[in-house]
Amino acid sequence: MASPKPVGKATPMVGGVLTFILFGIHRLFVGQIYSRSEAMSLVKALSDSSLYFGAAIASASATILALMLTMLGMMHNSSADIGIWLFKRVRMIAWFATISLCSAVALLTFSSIPIGEFEDIPTNWYVLSYYAIATLMAVLAGLLVTSILLILGAVRYLVNRLAPEVE
Structure with missing residues (x-):
């Protein structure tokens, strides 16, 4: 069986950067703020949606971390030659999931500030x-x-390594 070629880091990074740019541009266009009342209403609306978004990201990140532990166990118990590439990929996925989880907690903390309750804020x-x-x-x-996208590459690599050959 030919050794499957690992997928590089470029594709997931490009996907993440493009998502950041598209999401950021959308928020910048929506966020054209001209007055205090507009700013306050936009912050309130964004805070409400960011609570749901942050909770979803935190949940997804925690799930990803748990699944990486499962994948490590499966790799350890496998008789196939997995290769160091996959272990490095799992480490990278764990870092991204951890950064996402910590950032989601920061977003949830920041979004839970009672926006309209303060007086005399510039x-x-x-x-x-x-x-x-935003x-x-x-x-x-x-x-x-x-x-x-990093997980997709890791799963594809692992399936190619462990799957029986199809004739």
Whole structure:
């Protein structure tokens, strides 16, 4: 059986960067803020959706970490020659999932600030808050897409290694 060629890191990274750019551009166009009331309403709307988004990213990242442990166990128990590439890929996936999980916790913490409850806050605070939340959401989207594409490459490699040959 011919040795399967590992997929490089470039494709997942490109996917993550493109997701970040597309998500970021969308948020920048939506976030054209001209007044304090607009800024406050945009931050409130974005905070509400970012709570759901952050929880979904945190859940996905924790699941990915658990699945990487399962994959490591399967690789360890396999009689096939897995190769160092897959172990390095699993390590990279674990790092991306951990960064995503920690960033999601930061987003959840930041998004849970009661936006409309404060008096005498300068307008630029709301504008900066909007862009901070939007940027963090774009980063998280990019990290998740990168993680998923890294997993796809690892799974394809592992299946090619372990699958019986089809004639």
